[in-house]
Amino acid sequence: MGDESAIAERKLLVVDDDPPFRARLGRAMEGYGFQVQLAEGIEDALRLAHLHKPGYAVVDMRLEDGNGLDLVPQLRDVRPDMRVVILTGYGNIASAVSAVKTGVVDYLAKPADAEAVANALLAHEDSAPPPPPENPMSADRVRWEHIQRVYELCGRNVSETARRLNMHRRTLQRILAKRAPR
Incomplete structure (x- = not known):
């Protein structure tokens, strides 16, 4: 073949x-x-x-x-x-x-x-780009995803994650305790 x-x-x-x-x-x-x-x-x-x-x-x-x-x-x-x-x-x-x-x-x-x-x-390279998604992630969801990624990369260390995100540790803890936004 x-x-x-x-x-x-x-x-x-x-x-x-x-x-x-x-x-x-x-x-x-x-x-x-x-x-x-x-x-x-x-x-x-x-x-x-x-x-x-x-x-x-x-x-x-x-x-x-x-x-x-x-x-x-x-x-x-x-x-x-x-x-x-x-x-x-x-x-x-x-x-x-x-x-x-x-x-x-x-x-x-x-x-x-x-x-x-x-x-x-x-898709072929010469075809038109795909239309934008019907339900893209919200800005809150994108922010939450970014915070989760940095948190994982820091070995789930809240203090280190807060330092890297230039965020207060308690604020970060509140964000991490909540469910993911839609």
Whole structure:
């Protein structure tokens, strides 16, 4: 089989360390005509990529065994024309730029719906940009996501997180105690 027929087969590798999300996305992508292989980490993804040579991949940025951005060049070594989409719950401009530099075709915030993922994978470079999302994250949600990300990166240390965010520790504790805004 040549590369064109493999893309026509729509082989897709989904790499995510969250089993329920991985399974849901895999089932949904099968509904879009993809033959889906599911991987929970980098080692598993590389094994499946070498075995199946998929034309498409959806990779979570933060995996239990490493960073999804580090996996992208390795996947493209297996198949240079592979179309890769990065998913992340901790989006920021620096990681989006890094993702684009590795050759991903899109960078989507979690929880991304299957339609957005399919559109990103199947979009052509010369096509019009996708319309803005119907329900984008609110400014409060974006702020909360940023605070949570810094908190995690600081090893869940409230004092260090407050210092880095230039915020009073008690204010940060109140924010962390609340549920995520919608």
